[in-house]
Amino acid sequence: MPNNDDLLFKTLADPTRRGIFESLCRNGEQTVKALTVQARVSQPAVSKHLGVLKQAGLVSDRHEGRQTHYSARRAALAPLTDWTSQMNNFWQSRFDDLEDLLKRMDQ
Amino acid sequence: MTEKSAETLSVTVEREIAHAPEKIWRALTQPHLIAEWLMKNDFSPVVGNRFSLRADWGSVDCQILEIEANKKLIYTWNAMGLESVVTWTLTPSIRGTQLRMEQVGFRPDQRQAYQGARAGWPRFFSAMEQLLERVD
Numbered sequence: 001m002p003n004n005d006d007l008l009f010k011t012l013a014d015p016t017r018r019g020i021f022e023s024l025c026r027n028g029e030q031t032v033k034a035l036t037v038q039a040r041v042s043q044p045a046v047s048k049h050l051g052v053l054k055q056a057g058l059v060s061d062r063h064e065g066r067q068t069h070y071s072a073r074r075a076a077l078a079p080l081t082d083w084t085s086q087m088n089n090f091w092q093s094r095f096d097d098l099e100d101l102l103k104r105m106d107q
Numbered sequence: 108m109t110e111k112s113a114e115t116l117s118v119t120v121e122r123e124i125a126h127a128p129e130k131i132w133r134a135l136t137q138p139h140l141i142a143e144w145l146m147k148n149d150f151s152p153v154v155g156n157r158f159s160l161r162a163d164w165g166s167v168d169c170q171i172l173e174i175e176a177n178k179k180l181i182y183t184w185n186a187m188g189l190e191s192v193v194t195w196t197l198t199p200s201i202r203g204t205q206l207r208m209e210q211v212g213f214r215p216d217q218r219q220a221y222q223g224a225r226a227g228w229p230r231f232f233s234a235m236e237q238l239l240e241r242v243d
Binding site: 083087092094098100101 | 116117118120122124126130131133134140143144145206208210
């Protein structure tokens with residue numbers, strides 16, 4: 001799970017990507033073309049961002065004719081918005097680092 | 108998860124670690140060692156002492172509540188105006204030490220404040236939260 005969270009962090013750290021995701025949450029399913037109009041970056045750039053979002057499980061796509069429609073998968077955010085799982089992930093990774101440190105320390 | 112019904116929220120992480128309690132104790136209580144696995148700090152092992160943990164996203168204010176060398180360490184964990192308590196328990200085991208960390212805090216009414224106060228975390232947390240509030 002920590003790795004999965006890292007991926008979510010990295011994916012949403014980019015403001016353009018976050019903007020695209022936010023637009024999909026707010027306005028529902030959209031095409032690349034519609035998203036490009038709002039994003040103020042080129043269509044290939046938007047496509048690339050959507051690919052990264054899809055890889056992180058944050059969006060899903062649906063093909064219809066020559067168009068691809070994208071929609072947000074808000075459930076993917078759950079690990080980030082739940083305190084218990086956030087802190088659990090935090091401590092699990094701290095324990096990993098603690099164990100690494102113990103290996104390096106003298107007896 | 109019992110977080111909806113319970114008065115407090117808690118997180119427990121427990122691992123058996125192949126090192127003696129005395130060695131793990133050093134890693135939990137010596138500032139330069141704490142910095143290696145947790146955060147930069149000004150920890151000193153005296154009951155009542157305050158210290159802070161610092162990371163690039165902000166800091167955590169702590170106060171030591173209880174120390175029992177090589178066995179137990181308890182401190183408050185105050186981040187973004189809300190307090191929780193972190194309890195470390197070290198129990199000797201066959202392989203070395205059973206290390207347990209329990210963090211307890213936040214009554215349900217405090218959780219609301221926590222949700223609002225979380226802007227101090229990496230910025231997208233707040234952005235995402237606002238977003239989710241709007242969408243729901």
